[in-house]
Amino acid sequence: MTQAINPFIQPGDGPWMRRYLNWAAKHYDKFPEPQRSEAAAFDHWLYSRRSIPALLAALALLGGLQLAIMSAGAGFWLALLVVGLMVMMGVLAVSRAWLGTEGMEYLTKKPIKGWRRDPMLGMLWLAGIAFLGSPWGYMFGRAMRYPDQVSVQQLALWGWESVRGNAPITLALVGFAMGVVVITQAVRRQRMAHELERLQMQRERDAQAALATKAELKVLQAQIQPHFVFNTLAALQHWTDTQDPRASDLLRTLTRFLRRSTDSMAQELVPLRDELALVSDYLHIMQQRIGTQRLRFEVSGDDATHEQQIPPAVLLSLVENAVEHGISASLSGGEVRVAHRLTGDHVWIEVSNTGTDLADEITEGVGLSNCRARLAAHFGASAELSLKRLEPPPGALATLRWSMKVA
């Protein structure tokens, strides 16, 4: 049997459930969305073993109600009628509250206007009509039975008798219906709030994932700057054209640099030893390009720091900044020093250049704030990154520090 895909059928539904759902699908479709799936979910629950305790409880409740009304002096059939009315009223109230005003409009394809939009007022209205109608019915019934007793006073007396007799039951019914409406609305509101919260969390998670991807991309860009690569290729091209022996050395260093950066990029943390090797390669390439007169460098420090972990490319960014803004911008060039050491619980790294002074207002670029964010993500508040003028001038000094305890 080929059957159009029924979205309400769940895996594990038995043949009877399937048959039922195939029939019910067209009715579900009359409802708007969340009610549509709620109805299907309710049916799934109702026609499964899970509903048995609830059904038994409902049966016990209604039986208790029947017995209570009978013990108050009503006959069996009268009590059954009252219980039946309560059930009907309950079903109506629950349906109205469950559908909500928009759901009703969707189902009936008619706009609901004015006070009827409020299910509570609708309920009161129905109860009021019933309450007002009943004395007339009672009067009419009595008058038919005892036609000889009919008089204005007697009719008023019967009317009052009906009102007095019906009031508790009417009030009970109205109270019950209103209670149902309130509970249904509260449940719906709570579920919507839950759903909203879930969506919000989903959105936040998505945003965080996007941010992480962006940060990763930035790492990638920070590590392999097109300017750097193409300028190095330009030098390589010229030296291969002219068969300059510097070409093979530069090519070897560039290859090693690129391989190291692509390897460490994939990692969250790398040993400082690897990062220092990367930095040395970078400085070596720059020195070959712009000459030993313009760029001198020194990378030195405690071997003990070599095993410390650091987010990749953080140190490289600092060194790139020192070369780009310090050395390359200076007419006479200068020296770049990278020094690392352990002091107590702290790892210290200093990157200094003797090229140009920092501008008066230190503008922190994306690079520096990116580095700071990545350090904070791994080492928390213990990570510090500062940039200041080098003493004696000219030059700049970047200091990087974090606690090993956190790492």
Place this chain on the structure above:
Amino acid sequence: LNCFEPQKTSNLKHLYPSLTVFITFLAIFFEMPTTLLIADDEEAPREQLRAALKKHWPEAKIVAATEHGVDAWDSFLEHEPQACFLDIQMPGLTGIEVAQRIAQTQLPCAIVFCTAYNDHAVKAFDAGAVDYVLKPLDDTRFAQAVQRVQGRIAKPADSQLPAEVLALLGATKSAHKPLRSLQASIGKEVRLIRVDDVIYFESDQRYTKVIYTQGGADAEALIRTPLKELLAGLDAERFWQVHRSVIVNTDHIASAVRVDESNMHIVLRGRGETLPVSRAFQGLFRGQ
């Protein structure tokens, strides 16, 4: 400096642009070499540029191959080349800043930027008459750039950079640290001269002569920084370069006097001496 005798002004003024064109045609006709300037702070690309020019434009003459923007600008003033091939990222002055200065002069010069990476600045070149080549150089593309430059030199009116393109490029301007004071050694004393007090700077071989006011009196000092290097740290609105060897504080200029077709000088407020204005900078004094 007082070398300009007032001369009888001639009526050749309006012929001046046509003369430039005529001389350019003469140069082409007699195959006088086109003069070129190249600037790149790295040795390898500079040499590659030189080799490429030798290959694609053997008849042109490279009058200067400079290592930074300050030198490029100074050599431009010295040689007045017909075309410049400028790297963008250079110390002192960026290639774009050099081009901006060239654009402000009245000298026709075609400019080609050489850059390693096709970044946002390059998009601006696409919009205007400026050309650019990417490093490492591509033979075909470079030959095309050379052809364009040759075309532009033949029509000097087109060879200037359009102002709007330069404005677009302003975004890539490097932030120079503005100079606040100068230090001049006089015997054992190191005197601090506020840049605001300077009347003018004059290049004096390896030194720069600074004429400044101090407590109402005028004084003179020698500093070691070459004039061309000072330029990058001075406010271009306030300090005008009027000659390859003279930068003057506009607050102290009283008037500019045209001597003849090619000579002009400025008179300073309350001072006897006059300063020469070279041809490249005469456009600064147009009168409104």
